[in-house]
Amino acid sequence: MAAGGSPRGRGPPGGTKWPINGFFPHFCACFSAPPLFGRCPFKSRPRPRGGGGGARGGHVTAALKGAAPKMAALVALLALAAAARAWVATPDTVRPHIVQEQLLWTAGSGSVAAFRIPLLLRAGPRALLACAEGRKVSAGDAGAKFIACRRSSDDGATWGPSRFVADDGAAGDGLSLGAAVAAGGGRLLLLFARGAHGAAPETFVLRSPDGGRSWGPPHNLTGLLGGRLFAPGPGYGIQVRAEGPRRPGGRDGVSCLLSDDGGASWRLGGTLRALPYGAPARPFDFTPDECQPYELPDGSLAINIRNQNFFRCRCRMVARSWDGGESLPPGAVTFDPVLVDPAVAAGVAVTAGLVFFSNPAHESRRSSRSHGDPWGQEGLQVGL
Amino acid sequence: MGLSLLLALLPLLGLSRAAPAADEVTYLPGLPKQPSFRHFSGYLCVGPAKRLHYWFVEAQSNPESSPLVLWLNGGPGCSSMEGFLKEHGPFLIQPDGVTLKYNEYAWNKIANMLYLESPAGVGFSYSDDKKYATNDTEVAHNNYLALKEFLRLFPEYAKNELFLTGESYGGIYIPTLAEWVMQDPSLNLKGIAVGNGLSSYEINDNSLVYFAYYHGLLGTQLWKDLQAFCCSQGKCNFHDSSNLNCTLKMEEMIHIVEESGLNIYNLYAPCAGGVPGDLRYEGDYLITHDLGNSFIRMPLRFSWRQNLFRMPVARKKVRMDPPCTNSTAPSMYLNSAAVRKALHIPAEAPEWQVCSFDVNRSYKRLFMQMNEQYLKLLGAMKYRILVYNGDVDMACNFLGDEWFVDSLCQKVQVARRPWLYTEGDENQIGGFVKEFTNIAFLTVKGAGHMVPTDQPLAAFTMFRRFIKKEPY
Numbered sequence: 001m002a003a004g005g006s007p008r009g010r011g012p013p014g015g016t017k018w019p020i021n022g023f024f025p026h027f028c029a030c031f032s033a034p035p036l037f038g039r040c041p042f043k044s045r046p047r048p049r050g051g052g053g054g055a056r057g058g059h060v061t062a063a064l065k066g067a068a069p070k071m072a073a074l075v076a077l078l079a080l081a082a083a084a085r086a087w088v089a090t091p092d093t094v095r096p097h098i099v100q101e102q103l104l105w106t107a108g109s110g111s112v113a114a115f116r117i118p119l120l121l122r123a124g125p126r127a128l129l130a131c132a133e134g135r136k137v138s139a140g141d142a143g144a145k146f147i148a149c150r151r152s153s154d155d156g157a158t159w160g161p162s163r164f165v166a167d168d169g170a171a172g173d174g175l176s177l178g179a180a181v182a183a184g185g186g187r188l189l190l191l192f193a194r195g196a197h198g199a200a201p202e203t204f205v206l207r208s209p210d211g212g213r214s215w216g217p218p219h220n221l222t223g224l225l226g227g228r229l230f231a232p233g234p235g236y237g238i239q240v241r242a243e244g245p246r247r248p249g250g251r252d253g254v255s256c257l258l259s260d261d262g263g264a265s266w267r268l269g270g271t272l273r274a275l276p277y278g279a280p281a282r283p284f285d286f287t288p289d290e291c292q293p294y295e296l297p298d299g300s301l302a303i304n305i306r307n308q309n310f311f312r313c314r315c316r317m318v319a320r321s322w323d324g325g326e327s328l329p330p331g332a333v334t335f336d337p338v339l340v341d342p343a344v345a346a347g348v349a350v351t352a353g354l355v356f357f358s359n360p361a362h363e364s365r366r367s368s369r370s371h372g373d374p375w376g377q378e379g380l381q382v383g384l
Numbered sequence: 385m386g387l388s389l390l391l392a393l394l395p396l397l398g399l400s401r402a403a404p405a406a407d408e409v410t411y412l413p414g415l416p417k418q419p420s421f422r423h424f425s426g427y428l429c430v431g432p433a434k435r436l437h438y439w440f441v442e443a444q445s446n447p448e449s450s451p452l453v454l455w456l457n458g459g460p461g462c463s464s465m466e467g468f469l470k471e472h473g474p475f476l477i478q479p480d481g482v483t484l485k486y487n488e489y490a491w492n493k494i495a496n497m498l499y500l501e502s503p504a505g506v507g508f509s510y511s512d513d514k515k516y517a518t519n520d521t522e523v524a525h526n527n528y529l530a531l532k533e534f535l536r537l538f539p540e541y542a543k544n545e546l547f548l549t550g551e552s553y554g555g556i557y558i559p560t561l562a563e564w565v566m567q568d569p570s571l572n573l574k575g576i577a578v579g580n581g582l583s584s585y586e587i588n589d590n591s592l593v594y595f596a597y598y599h600g601l602l603g604t605q606l607w608k609d610l611q612a613f614c615c616s617q618g619k620c621n622f623h624d625s626s627n628l629n630c631t632l633k634m635e636e637m638i639h640i641v642e643e644s645g646l647n648i649y650n651l652y653a654p655c656a657g658g659v660p661g662d663l664r665y666e667g668d669y670l671i672t673h674d675l676g677n678s679f680i681r682m683p684l685r686f687s688w689r690q691n692l693f694r695m696p697v698a699r700k701k702v703r704m705d706p707p708c709t710n711s712t713a714p715s716m717y718l719n720s721a722a723v724r725k726a727l728h729i730p731a732e733a734p735e736w737q738v739c740s741f742d743v744n745r746s747y748k749r750l751f752m753q754m755n756e757q758y759l760k761l762l763g764a765m766k767y768r769i770l771v772y773n774g775d776v777d778m779a780c781n782f783l784g785d786e787w788f789v790d791s792l793c794q795k796v797q798v799a800r801r802p803w804l805y806t807e808g809d810e811n812q813i814g815g816f817v818k819e820f821t822n823i824a825f826l827t828v829k830g831a832g833h834m835v836p837t838d839q840p841l842a843a844f845t846m847f848r849r850f851i852k853k854e855p856y
Contacts, residue, residue: 109798110819111768134855137854163798169805170804170805170806
């Protein structure tokens with residue numbers, strides 16, 4: 001999660017890239033019913049340990065996205081640490097707990113039928129930006145929607161009013177969130193699709209120059225992507241340091257959307273194709289779906305992926321890339337039986353050298369020191 | 385005996401809906417084809433002497449489950465038949481004064497619409513004693529009694545969702561009526577909507593000066609003078625300044641906005657009848673266009689209004705026509721014998737006029753602002769409120785109502801944003817909306833005072849979202 005290069009200007013030194021997670025062909029919402037809760041931020045409390053700088057961990061935050069059965073949905077609890085911390089935690093040194101919980105949207109706010117697909121982004125030193133689909137007249141995945149965002153400038157203690165940053169009018173197959181990226185220097189990007197449930201989804205990006213206070217009009221990326229079908233997210237994009245060869249992506253499965261210039265221009269990166277390629281999916285097929293990328297301490301990327309048809313297990317699949325998302329080698333895909341997956345979206349965040357995972361499948365969160373290491377066995381129940 | 389027993393049993397047997405058969409309009413002149421929905425016209429008796437005319441049109445589909453919406457035009461003293469025949473009724477009057485045309489954007493497509501002519505003395509409404517002096521609180525109570533009387537005649541609508549809506553001086557009528565209705569548990573009040581409403585005399589006056597200047601109506605020198613004489617420390621008082629120079633400059637400004645021939649109801653619409661004088665004669669009638677809602681504290685205007693009321697000539701033949709508005713067609717239509725008969729208007733009911741000079745000039749305005757009424761409604765935490773404004777109206781300009789809603793200090797739910805409606809396959813900006821908890825302020829772009837007349841599709845979209853609790 002390290003912020004590489006200069007945060008300002010185009011083309012920061014070091015060839016910084018912006019992979020955005022995406023999937024094809026289905027955009028599926030994963031949460032059940034309103035209301036939405038925002039719980040911000042999660043603090044990890046390092047156990048006192050020989051004066052090793054643990055006190056600096058007071059603001060390390062972890063991602064948590066999901067809901068226990070009784071709950072409806074959570075705003076993605078993602079408060080990204082702005083930079084690498086001076087200390088590296090191990091699973092046994094952190095005790096995440098819920099510091100506070102706030103209701104950001106309820107069904108009926110602004111007469112909106114339902115709020116789904118929550119995203120949360122660190123938008124500045126103390127700023128958080130929460131965005132969600134505002135589904136206008138029904139809770140269904142298709143249909144007309146707003147993108148509603150609320151901003152906090154005090155680490156989530158208080159929140160400004162909702163701002164509808166996109167409005168698809170009365171579209172039958174409207175917009176779908178989406179991926180959020182903090183692009184440095186207060187610039188934020190919000191990628192979303194339109195028509196994701198039909199034959200020709202389009203990909204758009206919204207840009208904020210000021211940490212989410214104001215937003216420009218949506219720009220259609222569909223042309224830039226060579227007409228490829230791409231429905232971003234839900235999740236967040238990351239900024240990585242690695243640079244590697246550019247390779248054309250495939251047409252199916254999970255894809256990376258890359259930008260080398262802070263989100264000004266975009267292209268497809270690595271793709272993990274569904275198998276059998278192009279055929280209608282059947283139970284137990286290999287169909288990578290909604291996904292979340294994260295950068296590991298060694299500079300490689302991992303992408304935690306929804307296993308839509310339960311290939312091999314009812315658990316998450318993890319893809320790897322050692323070239324910044326330019327390629328996603330099929331040989332490096334693994335399956336993690338600990339991370340139970342009922343085929344819904346999940347959240348992953350890395351902070352202080354720890355990977356945090358959460359999803360609605362399980363009432364606990366698990367953490368792992370790095371990819372391949374065992375997950376911590378104690379979880380945090382987030383449901384009420 | 386046997387008959388009354390049968391009548392008493394009918395509702396129990398579910399054989400008939402209770403609507404008063406005598407009031408049903410079975411044939412309406414001017415229509416190419418009689419409607420498939422039912423409509424009723426008759427009188428609601430309020431107190432011993434007052435008879436208020438109503439025209440009720442059932443929803444075009446599922447009337448039994450559709451909400452009941454009361455509509456009141458303003459004035460004070462103007463008829464809700466204007467709203468029916470020229471704004472959002474199911475059939476609109478054509479310029480020939482004879483023909484009606486079906487309205488594609490009729491509000492009764494989704495709601496049971498009750499158009500009430502209130503107070504007594506307005507339109508076909510009358511009082512046996514012909515005493516038409518009244519005031520805000522009496523009108524609010526009488527409107528409430530009329531609504532109760534309506535539901536006594538149409539008990540099948542008592543349980544339906546109820547919305548109170550109105551326009552212009554309806555900005556006073558509706559919140560004051562809602563105060564009564566909200567206290568009556570037998571009425572299922574869900575919300576109120578006010579279009580280009582008068583919410584505060586002071587804010588309406590103050591905002592109008594800015595509106596006029598920034599719409600290019602006032603010259604730079606006049607604007608500078610107004611700033612110099614009416615403002616201090618960044619705060620302007622165009623409403624009741626004690627500065628004589630301010631008063632004089634305001635006279636200039638008022639003349640431009642209200643008397644120079646601009647259409648006060650729609651800045652960008654022509655003035656029907658051409659640039660008028662303030663007063664003119666038409667046949668036997670002296671015509672006045674001043675409804676008296678603006679600048680009530682300006683000394684010259686106040687005394688002129690008093691004089692007009694006292695003038696001998698005003699005793700009989702004065703007609704009050706809203707300025708730059710042609711009411712010939714609805715007058716011709718409603719005053720034709722066949723239409724009066726079809727609408728069950730008795731001989732003792734007066735000739736129909738769009739606005740009643742008598743009612744307007746003897747009306748006592750008791751409320752100068754509506755803050756208390758809105759706060760009471762909002763305090764109940766369960767009513768949906770919409771304040772909407774056509775943004776080129778100068779009678780009750782959008783800026784004033786925007787300031788008014790802001791002045792209620794409610795929590796912002798959704799920041800001000802454009803709202804969209806769909807025309808053909810395209811999304812268009814209908815205007816802007818700012819949503820607070822339970823109250824929204826919304827503009828309709830390019831519409832004047834009579835929003836549905838100018839922007840029927842946008843207005844219908846807005847109305848539908850309000851009624852169905854969909855986001856704007």
